[in-house]
Amino acid sequence: MNDISSAEITTLPSDAANKIYASAIMFRDETESARKIAPVVVNKLSEFALFRMGLPKSLGGWAGNPIETLKTYETLASAEASVAWIVWNNHLACTFGRFLDESSMKEVYSDPSHIYANSARPEGVAQTVDNGYMVSGQWTLVSGCQLADWFVLRCLVISEGSPTTLGPGASLKLFFIPKKDVKIIDTWDVGGLNGTGSHDIVVKDAFVKEAYAVDFDSPVAIDTAYSRLPIGCINAAGCAAMALGVLKAAMDDLVDMCFERVTPGKSPDLRDRATVQATIAKSKTVLASKRAQLHHSVEVLWKEAQQKNTFTDIQLADVWAASCEAAREARDMVSEIYAVAGTASLYKKHKIERAHRDIHAILQHGIIQPHWMNQAGMAYVGLTPNGAMFRI
Structure with missing residues (x-):
């Protein structure tokens, strides 16, 4: 290229x-x-x-x-x-x-100033027309839509004789659509991840040329180690990494509070509580171990991609499992930190308060839901994982 x-x-x-x-x-x-x-x-x-x-x-x-x-x-x-x-x-x-x-x-x-948004949920419909498609639909939870110059949106493709609803035989594609064809609907009234601006968007009768419609079976225009990496589990690993970052913020905040809230000669301080001491030690171990496992599993895929090797289901399962467990344990650990910090957790001046909201929002994403652990487990017991994104 x-x-x-x-x-x-x-x-x-x-x-x-x-x-x-x-x-x-x-x-x-x-x-x-x-x-x-x-x-x-x-x-x-x-x-x-x-x-x-x-x-x-x-x-x-x-x-x-x-x-x-x-x-x-x-x-x-x-x-x-x-x-x-x-x-x-x-x-x-x-x-x-x-x-x-x-x-x-x-x-x-090509424009380095551009920002992008996407939705992989097939909440739109694309009708085939000459030289392209007419796209309409309303997509939910489109993070960063107010900032985006381009959107990548998934649609059900309807042509003569094709299924008109989602299900067996349905044709799905990703459509690249400029912001001029997108209307934002203010729907993002939430607690966690409030700053993502994940509003709904609407597209009505936007023409998309054939070249701007792709699917996961489309040829890859470049051939590099990075472009060979699977999209699904690498995306899951990224979500898990964010969860670990939120855990680190909450853990560091609790440690800082222990040093700040020292009152010599009075009743026992926050740092004197056995529950706080144990939680800090546990959180440091969880963070380090889950980070190491996550990074190792992704590193294996990177080495295979550099050699142009085909990823095994076990290698992919390792990333899916590491991602889901890192995210889940991060959420559990943040909840424990929130509990042992006492009333201080309620105040927005502390990172713990925001971390508690954000970590629960992060874990709502479909890419790290428990069913991916089932998919990984299938690989480990010799079955063939059948999740649509497991190998993509």
Whole structure:
């Protein structure tokens, strides 16, 4: 593939995340109240190309070891989970671009200032017409829609003789649609991940040319180790990394409170409570062990991708299982931290309060639901996992 943009990451994504960390914290109240990422933070994320990590290197993407993206999500989530969520969501929208032909990829992704949003839920309908499709629908939970210049939206494709409802034989495609064809409906009135601005969007009779409609069986326009990585479980690993970042924020906040709330000569302090001591020790162990397992399982896939090897179901299962368990244990640990911190957990000035809301919102995503553990278990006992996204 020829170079089609001069944009290129010159800083490790994880180093960039560390540089943005302070700003994400400084403007977290603005992000929360506005229900979208504060403009200052958006500009910094764009400056370091963190919205474009899923693209090929020639378009400003990362294209290196995916552990870097996991570190990036964890660091950003430890500052403000909504910031990490939008970066992670952009990675998926950019990853979908691998199925476009080279010319279409350039048209959609060549502007380094652009931001992307997506919905893999097939909540729209695409009617086949000459040279393309007419797309209409309303999609829920479209994170970052107010910031996005392009949307990648999944639809049921209807043509002569094809099924008109979801089910066996239905044809599904992803459609790349510019923001001019999208209307935002203000529906995001929530607690956790409030800053993601995950409103509904509506598209009505938008023409999408044939080249902008792809599916998971479409040819991949580039052939790099990064483009060979499976979309599903890598996306799950990213979600888990965010959960670990939120756990780190809550854990660090509890430790800080222990040092700040010391009253010599009076009743026992927070740090003197056995429950607090045990919870801090447990949380540090959970964070380190789940991070190590997650990174190791993804590292195995990266090495296989570099060698152009086919991933085994066991290797994929390891990532799915590590992701689901890391996220679940992070949620359980944050809930325990929230409990042992006592009434301090109720105050918004402490990260624990926000962490408790955000971690429960993160775990609602379908990519880390318990059924993926069943899919992994099938592989471990010699059965064939049948989840639609297990190998994609």
